Amino acid sequence: MAETKDKATVPQPTKDFDLEKSMHKAEDFFYKNKNVISIAVLAVVVVVGGFFAYNRFVKQPNENKAQEMIFHAQNYFAVDSFKLALNGDGNNYGFIQVADKYGSTKAGNLAKYSAGVCYIRLGEYQKGIDMLKSFSSNDLLLQPTAYGLIGDAYMELNKADEGIESYKKAGHYNDNELTAPVYLFRAGQALERAGKSQDAITIYKEIKEKFPTTNEGREMDKYLARLGDVKN
Structure with missing residues (x-):
């Protein structure tokens, strides 16, 4: 006996797309909303x-x-x-x-x-x-220099905490060797003067690791030794 197919599995024919009707709907929508459009x-x-x-x-x-x-x-x-x-x-x-x-x-x-x-x-x-x-500015030298100058001004106003933060911001803006080690070093010196030796050591080590060929980088062993962090 021939098998009968389950009607539920038989694809039903789809109704042809009525282009004219669709266009009329679009026209109706436009005319109803033409002011807004x-x-x-x-x-x-x-x-x-x-x-x-x-x-x-x-x-x-x-x-x-x-x-x-x-x-x-x-x-x-x-x-x-x-x-x-x-x-x-x-x-x-x-x-x-x-x-x-x-x-x-x-x-x-x-x-x-x-x-x-x-x-x-x-x-x-x-x-x-x-x-x-x-x-x-997005300039890689000018913007960190601006932050560094702000740090200088804060130090002149005896606002060491603000000065240190500005120096760090300048030093961490990017890793270029012209400004970053200079302002990180100023941050380290300011931290030393503020009695925050451990924080200064952290900064000096960062300079030594990131910028070993710069003037600041070559001097870091001396500053670390002065704070008791002697190279083995």
Whole structure:
């Protein structure tokens, strides 16, 4: 006797896709929601167009203007005329004015860094700290240097804990041999002066292990021995 198939296992024919009906549904949806759709499309156009317009007519002109304005301040800075570099000479902007007016530009951001350095060189340490904290960069040398300068300023204000943390931040920003061992060493020295010998030993060992060929790295055995951590 021939076997009968279980009806439940027999695939049922699918209904043909009704393109015309689907199109009508899409049209109905559009007409019912055309105001919302039009506003959404317009919003996208405005945002995209506004972005390009902002870059072309606002951002780039401001960048160019900031570059022009910072030029004279940089010249004063190069010859250690820090007051003129900071405040301008009456005819040309100083770093403060460039930072205030064009702070969102690359040149304006650099002006914040330079203004911070000027303040520190003029002995206005807290103003230098505040200005350098407003500076931000992805540059592998400039950003850790800014952190290190903040550490210097805190030490001048007798705020050792803040200074040590800033030095560590500078030293750990990246492992380049130009800034990292310098600021880690300053952190170690500050820890020694604060009576935190074990913490200083930890920092000195880090310098020795990570940067053995630098000036700081070659000197670490001496500093470790001074703290009683003698090389075997």
